[in-house]
Amino acid sequence: MSGAAQNIIEVRGLRTQFGAQVVHDGLDLDVRRGEVLGVVGGSGTGKSVLLRTIIGLNRPAAGSVRVLGVDMLRAPRAERARVERSWGVLFQNGALFSSLTVQQNVEAPLREARDLGLDDADIAELARLRIAMAGLAPGAAAKMPAELSGGMRKRAGLARALALDPQILFLDEPTAGLDPIGAAAFDQLIGRLQRALGLTVFMVTHDLDSLNAVCDRIAVLAERRVLAVGTMEEMLAVDHPWVREYFHGPRARAALRAG
Amino acid sequence: MDEAQATILCEGDGSGARLRVRGALTLPGLAAARAELRRACARPGLRVVEFDLGALEGLDTAGAWLIASERARLERAGVTTRLAPPPARLRELLEAVTAAMPEAPPPPPRQGLAQRLAALGRGVESGALGALDALAFLGLTLARLGGALLRPRRLRMAALFSHMQQAGLNALPIVTLMGFLIGVVLAFQGATQLRRFGAEVFVVDLIAISALRELGALLTAIIVAGRSGSAFTAAIGSMKVNEEIDAMRALSLDPIETLALPRALALLLTLPVLSFLAMIAALAGGLLMSWIELGVSPGMFLERLHAQTDVKHFLVGISKAPVFALIIGVVGCHQGFLVGGSAESVGRRTTASVVIAIFSVIVADALFSVFFAELGI
Structure with a gap:
């Protein structure tokens, strides 16, 4: 297999700016099929902005974003829509529709995809399956998002992200705001789903335990570009002040020891 | 999805049937695949159905759900089902989905006269409590107003x-x-x-x-x-x-x-x-x-x-x-x-x-x- 076919996402020469503030400049990044890529970086280095740019919520000033071989900035609308259906996104706080129950939230993408020819009973049962696979008790399906705890909201968001059987899963700080036990359980859940469903996962995170537990490779964002990409071992060998500080700091050592 | 959509081949006669599933069993072709499966299993006098997934090329959770739910439906109808498992890379998915298969939710409780009366009572109660709460809020605001007038600072x-x-x-x-x-x-x-x-x-x-x-x-x-x-x-x-x-x-x-x-x-x-x-x-x-x-x-x-x-x-x-x-x-x-x-x-x-x-x-x-x-x- 050639290198290009292995890369499910290819970002080239990306430049993002808001007014005079340049967030990314000449950023290159590849995500390989079937891997879990963790994206780390200090606050304000544009990790979430990168995620939003790849999924098309931000338009970059320059550069190209190719997902599944489709140039997402220049391809016709229909082709973009086809690619968009092959990814699921979990936003930081779940971003559940607050006027719908959990069940209806998970059903929403299935209902929108009318060409699948599913009837109401199928949609309801597929949604229940997603909710169960995301590790929520069946009783949670009828609840409103406001009635859920932070961890349950993330699981419900994950169930919605998985609704259309995506190939790529985007996660924005999936374990932020969870207690260590909940975070570890969520890491395991992501790892299990990723293996079972053969997902490619793009994960923005600050959680060193997550990086250690589920990520195959890590990309470090600093100085407006991807400073280094590689496995945890490779990261430990990188000679850059911020990277060293990050991966050799006291918290990193603790996480590595535990891992 | 690059793989061809699933085709289902039905072999056997009398009381036994063998369903060979080829291609990819995924969400886009789910409705068609199910129609085909149901047609193959609609024969009267069917006692044993074997799902042969050995030639399956692709599977997602929707496809796995289809297999699991159709098997459950046949078992409920008194048909014995057997499974020739899919290739190793798809096996974990099928097992994960089968394990997570949700049970049908309980039917919603019937709306009898008593429930309607109870709902009416709850409505009246919450209305009365709401009015009382608003009155308390009015009192609280007036008290704060009095306090502010005494100390205009x-x-x-x-x-x-x-x-x-x-x-x-x-x-x-x-x-x-x-x-x-x-x-x-x-x-x-x-x-x-x-x-x-x-x-x-x-x-x-x-x-x-x-x-x-x-x-x-x-x-x-x-x-x-x-x-x-x-x-x-x-x-x-x-x-x-x-x-x-x-x-x-x-x-x-x-x-x-x-x-x-x-x-x-x-x-x-x-x-x-x-x-x-x-x-x-x-x-x-x-x-x-x-x-x-x-x-x-x-x-x-x-x-x-x-x-x-x-x-x-x-x-x-x-x-x-x-x-x-x-x-x-x-x-x-x-x-x-x-x-x-x-x-x-x-x-x-x-x-x-x-x-x-x-x-x-x-x-x-x-x-x-x-x-x-x-x-x-």
Whole structure:
């Protein structure tokens, strides 16, 4: 297999700016099929902005974003829509529709995809399956998002992200705001789903335990570009002040020891 | 998905069938695959079905769900099913989905007479408790108002003036326009009726009494309830969603004193002024229309206004304005504090705020009418 076919996402020469503030400049990044890529970086280095740019919520000033071989900035609308259906996104706080129950939230993408020819009973049962696979008790399906705890909201968001059987899963700080036990359980859940469903996962995170537990490779964002990409071992060998500080700091050592 | 969609090959006869699934069993072709599966299994006298997934090339959770749910359906119908497992890379998925298969949810409870009665009772109870809660909030606001009047330093002047501008000054154009048009309509309607009796000049009494005594204050209150009461609810409700109210409590800032009091007080001070201006505008509109329609000259209009209309009508009208202001301010803020954690709740409470405020204003107006009639004013 050639290198290009292995890369499910290819970002080239990306430049993002808001007014005079340049967030990314000449950023290159590849995500390989079937891997879990963790994206780390200090606050304000544009990790979430990168995620939003790849999924098309931000338009970059320059550069190209190719997902599944489709140039997402220049391809016709229909082709973009086809690619968009092959990814699921979990936003930081779940971003559940607050006027719908959990069940209806998970059903929403299935209902929108009318060409699948599913009837109401199928949609309801597929949604229940997603909710169960995301590790929520069946009783949670009828609840409103406001009635859920932070961890349950993330699981419900994950169930919605998985609704259309995506190939790529985007996660924005999936374990932020969870207690260590909940975070570890969520890491395991992501790892299990990723293996079972053969997902490619793009994960923005600050959680060193997550990086250690589920990520195959890590990309470090600093100085407006991807400073280094590689496995945890490779990261430990990188000679850059911020990277060293990050991966050799006291918290990193603790996480590595535990891992 | 690059793989070809699934095709299902049915072999065997009599009581046994072997379903060979080829290609990819995924969400886009799910409905077609199921129709094919059902057709293959519809034969009467079928006892054993074997799902052969050995040639399967692709599978996603929807496809795995299809296999698991169809197997469960056949088993329920008394058919024995067997599974020749898919290639190793797809096996984990099939097992994970089969393990996670949810049970059918219990059917929703039947709505009997008892449940309906109970729901009605709960509705009445929550309505009564809500009214009690609003009354408590009114008391709390009045207590804070009293405290602020005793110690004026505690009053938030910047907030007060800002709300007076938004709820009062900025409402001026719409309120005066509304008043003017009401005067025009009264004169026009009055003229057509009174002309039949040759009593055109009484249109002045009609306009003056209805504008001063009733409509000036009432319609201004209704406009302000729609304009500012809703804004109070939405603003406080969004703060509640954003946990700003909790942050205030944690900083030992009293949210009622900081948020509700300046708003209620701003309405208390501006609504009488707005009502007064609405009355003047209504008289101006009536004067203009009487002149055009009935030939009652402005001089005659003003002379009759002076001679025939007692000042008590104005006093009755304007005395209602502070009460209406308090109702709108308290209902608007109270509904804001009742917002629960969601965006939808903000919308629901904003609607409730306007409906309750307008309804309460009209009820209060009716009570005022009875009260003044009893007093003979």
